[in-house]
Amino acid sequence: MRRAWVSFQLAIIFSACAVTAACTPGAATNPGGSGGHIPGAVIVHVSLLTYPPVGSAYGTVSGFSPNPLVVTHGAVVQFVNDDNFAHTASSVGTAGFVNSPLSSSTQNQSGSDLATANWSSGVLQAAGYSQGLNTSTPGTYYYQCFYHYAQMRGVIVVQ
């Protein structure tokens, strides 16, 4: 009986690992990624290699597409990494882009709404999808990549 209970507990632990992007001891607790495309979510493609810098009303943007993305509030937005190396999509606020490195905390997935301060996809590996991000609040949301903050700059306008 006790043995069965222990097996059950182990099964719970391993199934928890299966839904977590990384289950390595000492790894970031929530590095990013999700099970895939959430039905109905608006996809932002992430690729340093595919989307060169272009001018926009919000400054030079690059590394994401569509960019700027304009959505009606209530939409769910999701990022997917089209490159074969890691990126993040990490909030830098609503005032504009930043020219200094992002906090290392942006490597952890955070937030479920663009109106959440410091939301981040966490580290998206190749073909990785972010969590779904709700768009509850109209506004202009700036985000950058932790690794390529100077080259990967995106805007989402929520109407």
Ligand SMILES: [Cu+2]
């Ligand atoms: Cu990047």
